[in-house]
Amino acid sequence: MTTHNPPPRTAPPAPDAARPVLTVRDLNVVYRGDRTVHAVKDVSLTLHRGEILGLAGESGCGKSTLAYAVNRLHEWPAEVSSGTVTFHDRDGHDLDLLALRDEELRRFRWSKLSMVFQGAMNALNPVTTVRAQLEDVLTTHRPGMSKQQRRARCAEVLDLVGVEPGRMHSYPHELSGGMRQRVMIAMALLLDPQVMIMDEPTTALDVLVQRGILREILRLRDELGFAVVFITHDLPLLLELSDRIAVMLRGEIVEYDTAETLYRHPRHPYTRQLLESFPSLTGERGAFLRATGPASPPAAGPAPHDQARPAGSTR
């Protein structure tokens, strides 16, 4: 069962919920090679202003490939074979992202849509200071800013994510994993973007640090009003965090609904399996699912789709 557009009554009460900021229509991404791998199949999504959209699925299901396609970060052999990605700007203009020329695309990146990547360890250049890496965003996108203004802005965003601004003189290896990820989020905030794509931003961190960062993301979203695409394999986390959730399986979105509906009435068997595969402290959820689930015995452990995973689509 593929539900691309949930009925309006289930729409979350997010600010500006009616106004989309990013629309993906029938997007297909393939990896060319001896055997062409169809990593993203006919995906349609709508991200509304200020909304947190969760993208869940196992490793290799194509969720990162989808996210990278939106910002056109793919290089050969990955290729968007069909579909459209439209960005609805604050000022009312629509941008056809797949049709942007190189220079337009470069200007679009980060200023309207920024990203936070998975590898907190490796997403920062190891040989230059955090300050240099924050500032080169500003020197490139805001050439009119003075040195003092740049400094002040960098300190401001670091302060926003709870990193002491003095740490901007550090090199990445001098920071802890959690702090590095906070720096990445600060960097993503620099240009006040309308959309932030977070690709497993907390996967490498322990649960306490993870919690702190998630709380930070929610707070910043409320303060600054950007929309978030949050990619993870951790469905329970998404249930707590997101307004709406899309569940991906082998390149397709198999279920797309509000977090509430998806939790209470999962329709696709894979969603049910994902929900069941996480232990519950009280056992309540498992009981709930068994009561409403199909007659089939509950599958324990990870979903049995590993064999069918398309090779080479780990991103």
Place this chain on the structure above:
Amino acid sequence: MRYYARKTGFYLVALWAAVTLNFFIPRMMPGNPVDILMAKLQQRGGTVGPSVRRSYELLLGADHSDSLAQQYLSYLNNLLHGDFGISVSAYPAKVSDVIGQSLPWTIALVGLATLISFVLGLTLGALVGWKRGSWLDSIIPGTTVLAAVPYFWLALILAALLSSTLNWFPLLGGYDVTYDIGWNWDFVSSAVQHGILPALTIVISSVGGWLLGMRNMMVSTAAEDYILTARAKGLRNRRVMIRYAARNAALPSVAGFATSLGFVVSGSVMTEQVFSYPGIGGRLLQAVENNDYALMQGIFLVITVAVLGANLLVDLLYGLIDPRTRAGN
């Protein structure tokens, strides 16, 4: 502080070991300088008697009445006083003077050529690696073939082509001998003119190694997450290539460059032989041919100090270009 003390201590021990080897190795070589001088004297019709031999032995310090240990101690003592002895092959010049005259030529020629080759190789390598799969890839086999061709053959071909046939560059020597050595225009321009061809051969034969190494590092660096981040940040392609990719890809090459700087002094033997260049490589060959222990030892010592000094410099400076190595110091 302990880090620097340990490093300095290590290099002092290495220096002592090198100096000691420097003493023993020439003495293990067959032949004797006195025999060679006697033979030369005989060829010119001089009288060769035991008294002549004795006086030569005393003159050259080839007198073996001292024990090896005593010789070693006086060798160390002389080194401390900057006294490398008298050169047999350039008799009666002092070894320190012979080295002092030839070393600047080598450093200028081979040093500059190595620097040019390094910069050129890194720049091309960064470009080729960044635009992997484009026509630029075809540079690699070309430069690799040039690096694989025996150097003397390449040098002779270039000399025959550019100098003998086309007459673009002078064939031999380091400068036009009709000018006085000094900082005057005639001499300097003549020295530059004489240096271009040998430098060209060095660059052509060595640029391939730098290029290939840099290109491969560039390709693996381009797959790093921070490059993806930099692209997503909307930075200009040039900036991503230089500040993010090349900056990281160059790190191993920089270490290699410092080592190759140490070998500038010794690496010039072939070049200077082909082009009759007045540098230290030619002197070394001359010293070996004439069993000139003193000159050999002096040159080896210069080479050793150059290699050790270059390595010490890299050790201390590497922390500047790669902050990760500073941790724990």
